[in-house]
Amino acid sequence: MGHLSVVSPPNTIELKNWHLDGRDITESEKRIKHLHGLFKDEESYNKLHPETLVYSVQAHHPVPEGTPGGLFFGTTIVQPGRVGTEYFMTRGHSHLNEERTEYYWGVQGEGILILMNKQRETWGENIFPGSLHFIRGFLAHRVANTGPTQLIFGASWPADAGHNYDDIAREGFSARLMEVSGKPTLVSI
Ligand code: S6P
Ligand code: ZN
Numbered sequence: 001m002g003h004l005s006v007v008s009p010p011n012t013i014e015l016k017n018w019h020l021d022g023r024d025i026t027e028s029e030k031r032i033k034h035l036h037g038l039f040k041d042e043e044s045y046n047k048l049h050p051e052t053l054v055y056s057v058q059a060h061h062p063v064p065e066g067t068p069g070g071l072f073f074g075t076t077i078v079q080p081g082r083v084g085t086e087y088f089m090t091r092g093h094s095h096l097n098e099e100r101t102e103y104y105w106g107v108q109g110e111g112i113l114i115l116m117n118k119q120r121e122t123w124g125e126n127i128f129p130g131s132l133h134f135i136r137g138f139l140a141h142r143v144a145n146t147g148p149t150q151l152i153f154g155a156s157w158p159a160d161a162g163h164n165y166d167d168i169a170r171e172g173f174s175a176r177l178m179e180v181s182g183k184p185t186l187v188s189i
Pocket of ligand 1: 057059074075076090091092093102141142155157
């Protein structure tokens, strides 16, 4: 970069599927074998092949984790599928810096963003291509794929948000998204 120069940006987004290319991108995958204890029905969980892909994440980290004022950007693909009657979903987290917020937006497929407040009230927002979701501070968030195709969504969050997975791993959400009479339904635990 120099004074008066015009250059190509270091990153691109494939607008069809929001695949990210370029520098400072991390990729991660969560398979059934990585998600012990996440789903309710252990018998059904144990019947699935351990290598079954549940979701994958690409994230663009242009600044170090924790940088005040920095932003991160990512794309998540949740595969279609269920463990028993519970839809494939992300682990879910709140932010270590609890007041930090986040945007999600739907790109492809259908799903539900599951949100839980500090009082452990849980609700959902439908995700569809073009849906926009502002996740307020202090909310735990996770996404389930309720459709027959891949669910793709984008996300952007502050570089100093941090991720708290422990609370959800220990206590879970207060409701699970299950298929009941053919419909996605939040079921109280
Ligand atoms: C990061 C953002 C997403 C999730 C991803 C996977 O703040 O919310 O990139 O990391 O959707 O979900 P989880 O709960 O496994 O991080
Ligand atoms: Zn988050």
